[in-house]
Amino acid sequence: MVVSTMSREELATLVMDVLVEMFGLERAAMSLESDLYADLDIDSIDAVDLAVRLKQMTGKRLQPEVFKTIRTIGDVVGALADLSSDLSADLPAEQVP
Numbered sequence: 001m002v003v004s005t006m007s008r009e010e011l012a013t014l015v016m017d018v019l020v021e022m023f024g025l026e027r028a029a030m031s032l033e034s035d036l037y038a039d040l041d042i043d044s045i046d047a048v049d050l051a052v053r054l055k056q057m058t059g060k061r062l063q064p065e066v067f068k069t070i071r072t073i074g075d076v077v078g079a080l081a082d083l084s085s086d087l088s089a090d091l092p093a094e095q096v097p
Contacts, residue, residue, distance in 0.1 A: 006084065011077045018053055019073070022046075032074035050076075058083055 006014070012032060019025050025040055036042040042050070047070070054076075055061045060083040062070075070076055 008077055008081055011080045011084075012073065014057075015054075015073055015076045015080070018050065018057075022049065022053060030073060032072065032077065034073050035071055036073065036076075037071065054080065 016027055016030050019030065019040065019042075020027050023040070023042065023046060030040070034040055036047060036050075047067075051062050051067055058080065062079055062083070066079050066082075070079060
């Protein structure tokens with residue numbers, strides 16, 4: 001999956017799809033403002049599983065200091081967008097889309 005070319009909207013769809021798949025959550029109940037812990041009943045172990053899944057999908061690991069600040073779906077999307085910026089920065093100029 002080429003995260004570096006995905007828009008924030010596509011990243012949000014990806015994150016919500018993963019949450020539905022991994023935890024059986026209702027897609028209609030989710031928004032960028034949904035709190036992973038309070039609204040979606042994700043616990044800390046589930047959050048670690050989510051981080052592992054995102055690493056598998058992106059090839060990039062969320063840094064622990066970033067991971068600790070994530071509370072909402074929007075936070076996850078923002079962290080992935082930051083990772084995709086890092087991915088683009090790692091590419092030679094002629095390979096950046």
